Amino acid sequence: MESYLELFISEVRVYIEALNKNLLKLEKDNQNRESILELFRIFHTIKGMAQAMGYETLGQITHRLEDLLSTPKEKGEINPDLIDFLFTIVDYLTDFVRALKEKQEFPSPDKILDSIKKIEQGEMVAIMRARRQAGTISEIRIKTEKLDQLFNLTNELMIQRARLLHLKQMIDNNDLTTVVETSARFISSLRDEVMRLRMLPLSTVFDFFPRLLRDEAKRQGKKIDFEIIGADIEVDRSIIDVLKEPLIHLLRNALDHGIEKEGKITLTAVRERERIRISVADNGKGISLEEIKKKALEKNIIAEVEARNLQNKDILRIIIHPDFSTRDKVSKISGRGIGLDVVSAIVDKLGGRFELNTKKGEGTCFTLDLPLSLVIVRAMIFKLNDNRFAIPLNYVQETFYAEEKNFQTVYHRELYPLRNEILPLIRPADYLNCPSGKSKKSIIVLQYQERKRGFVTDEIIDEEEIVVKKLDDLVSTPYYSGCSIYADGKPIMILDPRGFE
Secondary structure, eight states, rough: GGGGHHHHHHHHHHHHHHHHHHHHHHHHOTOOHHHHHHHHHHHHHHHHHHHHHOOHHHHHHHHHHHHHHHHHHHHHHHHHHHHHHHHHHHHHHHHHHHOOOOOHOOOHHHHHHHHHHHHTTTTOOOOOOOOOOOOOOOOOOOOOHHHHHHHHHHHHHHHHHHHHHHHHHHHHHHHHHHHHHHHHHHHHHHHHHHHHEEEEEHHHHHHHHHHHHHHHHHHTTOOOEEEETTTTTEHHHHHHHHHHHHHHHHHIIIIIIISSEEEEEEEEEEEEEEEEEEEEEEESSOOOHHHHHHHHHHHTSOHHHHHHHHHHHHHHHHHTTTTTOOOSSSOOOSSSOOOOHHHHHHHHTOEEEEEEEEEEETTEEEEEEEOOHHHHHHHHEETTTTTTEEGGGGEEEEEEEEEEOOOEEEEEEEEETTTTTTEEEEOOOHHHHHOOOOOOOEEEEEEEEEEEEEEEEEEEEEEEEEBBBBTTTOOOOEEEEEEEEETTSSEEEOOOOOGOO
16 A cells, blocks of 8 residues: 555645635635535545555545535535634645654544534534644655646647648648658657656556445445456556546446445446457446436436337436436435446546436446547548548548448438448538539548448548647537648547537
């Protein structure tokens, strides 16, 4: 467990900063629901981390703080006296982390626990803790944001590299060619080195979970077989940094809601070209779709009319709602109405997909489909009319030319006979309002989510390594996953084939 100590200390320090910020916001506005929920989430996460590390008293304190915050969470308002007390908790956490770092005796929890007991009985208390003076700087911590800034600057150089290579082809000059090619090699080498700084094995996160599940299962009197597959796969650090929290939620969900007395939980990572699929599966009782519908109606998440028309996939998505929970009794580790909504939000922010599959009596599987890197991808560039688009190469199986006269239509769906199979066709131009009259088409065969589709395009231009830039939140469309700058300096949209289904 010693190997995880630095990671624990680093993460708790980040949470301490977040606690201070949100408590200061609540001092100005004690009805700031977002900050109340954030406090609840942070204590919930610290509790799990502390229990996994074997810090039982800290786990007990944070668990009871969750209880104290349950009422403010529901009402959307927190007592100012409780805010003062939570500042004291932040001081205690600070002293606890310092003791860990300096290998000293932990601060006594007695006054904290006694105060929590009094608050639970309706009595407000105040503890004045003496703050230690800041010590000398013994280490330098580089924030991920700084590394991201270096990476972003490198990516801008990659864009300029592409433009230089484009200009070299247009201008026939030996000296220019030599300079451009040398610069391009240096820029590529710099990019590769920065990428290596950001790539970490999934074991950085996965190795934290066996102890966590072991302790939680023991507390619940359950017996589990926990298996990890694919922990040696390396992914971008920006993804590693945010994976831990959603996976903790999913593993707790599997243990608390999936496994009854005995069962197996599997954490699996599989690389599929430039994407990674991380699944948490259990062989428990599965999810009752009827129970989900019933609970959603009781909590007014859906209306009766809407419930009658719901498909199974729609019912499953209901459990992501932040106010949804199938547990009437709050357990020690979950069933508090938080968790899956947090997972879904994180996955969406990463440009991934959150998938749920369940079968009653056989188990449930939650899957995070994520990119290996958030910034650089190889893509196929193609035209629709006079507009250029890119599609990540990891989706592409093959390409071929076809005449529209050879397309077949069955039940209003266009198909193409490709060797020994029938290929469903999709015309992205119809969705993107850029139709073309050309009869000869370039078909890009794509495979995703166990489906194979043919994208009908006018012309395939090239394969390029492109720098992905995030779209503004106002651009809410399932067709695009980002944008980039092409070699000629003009913007190009990156398509997400899954959005055209």
